[in-house]
Amino acid sequence: MKIKVIVTLKNGVLDPQGKAIQQTLNSMGFPNVNGVRQGKYFDIEIDEKDEIKAKSKVDEMCKKLLANLVIEDFKII
Amino acid sequence: MKSSVIIFPGSNCDRDMDVALKKFGFKNQMVWHNDPKLPKSDLIVLPGGFSFGDYLRCGSIAGKSKIINSVIDFAKSGGLVLGICNGFQILTETGLLPGVLQQNRNIEFICKNIYVKVNNTDNKYFKNIKKNILELHIAHNEGSYFCSNQELKSIQDNNQIAITYCNSKGLSDHEHNPNGAIDNIAGIFNKEKNILGMMPHPERMIDKYLSGEDGSIFFENLIKNFK
Incomplete structure (x- = not known):
């Protein structure tokens, strides 16, 4: 089973890369871009047939490794 | 006094640290x-470098390596653990130190000499240190200390701020903050002050002709505090 995870910076946490991307988009002719936040995306192949069990395992993985909860949030999709 | 330097794949300040520790008697x-x-x-x-290629987040993979459980046990029993640069990042990733090291404010790798002010001398690392403003070297991309x-x-209330970036006179302000670290923080302790994480590299400043x-003042003082 494949589980997808998106990790993003929490609101209020400075994202210098996102800011640089936004400024570049603005200067490339997209003046109406008001904000960009950069995140990470993971595709996780897990040997588990039960989706609820698989997602609960992935939740544990996110809390222990994939996200740093001091500055990041995660979403399992 | 016995010391151990942990080497991870991608560590690159391990040998400099070895030379420095031996030079001052460890x-x-x-x-x-x-x-x-x-x-x-x-x-x-825990030395500087790019452990595990900085994959995922700086220090995150090293923070889960086999030896780390022993390091955590050692630290929790009061043993002295020093993390420099990537070592500091590893210490925050293991949760031994609070907060996180984020990408530098200007999205640039910074490699230069800076000054830091020693904020707390009531610990084994800085007790009786003969200078409280030190010129050290930084080389990092993710050195901007952040916490809620x-x-x-809580860090301020417990006197956990070890060193802050400043000018040669000890003035800590926005202009002398190289990476955007909150409150100019360059290094912090845990509550008990036996764990120290710092971005600057003392091991690169131990030769009067080269650097x-x-x-040297830092290491001389550290070994003296053991005796």
């Missing part, structure tokens, strides 16, 4: 990250 051993046990030590050092306001208050000697 009996140092190098320990591979996959070793299950730590040799008997008075001080454990609540955490910052400067403020790193």
Whole structure:
């Protein structure tokens, strides 16, 4: 089973890369871009047939490794 | 005094640290990250570098390596653990130190000499240090210390701020903050002050002809505080 995870910076946490991307988009002719936040995306192949069990395992993985909860949030999709 | 430097794949300040520790009198051993046990030590050092290629987040993979459980046990029993640069990032990733090291404010790798002010001398690292403003070297891309306001208050209340970036006179302000670190923080302790994480590299400042000697002051003082 494949589980997808998106990790993003929490609101209020400075994202210098996102800011640089936004400024570049603005200067490339997209003046109406008001904000960009950069995140990470993971595709996780897990040997588990039960989706609820698989997602609960992935939740544990996110809390222990994939996200740093001091500055990041995660979403399992 | 016995010290151990842990080597991870991608560490690159491990040998400089070995030279520095030996120069000032430590009996140092190098320990591979996959070793299950730590040799008997008075001080454990997590060196700078790019452990595991900085994959995922700086220090995150090293923070889960085999040897880390022994380092955590050692630290929790009061042993001295020093993390420099990537070692500091590893310490925050293991949760031994609060907060996180984020990408530098200007999205640039910074490699230069800076000054830091020693904020707390009531600990083994800085007790009786003969200078309280030190010229050290930084080389990092993710050195901007960050934590929540609540955490910052707790760090301040417990005197956990070890060193802050400043100018040569000791003035800590926005202009002398190289990377955007909250409150100019360059290094912090845990509550008990036996764990120290810092971005600057004292091991690069131990030769008066090549660099400067403020790193020597740090190591000389550290070994003196053991005796």
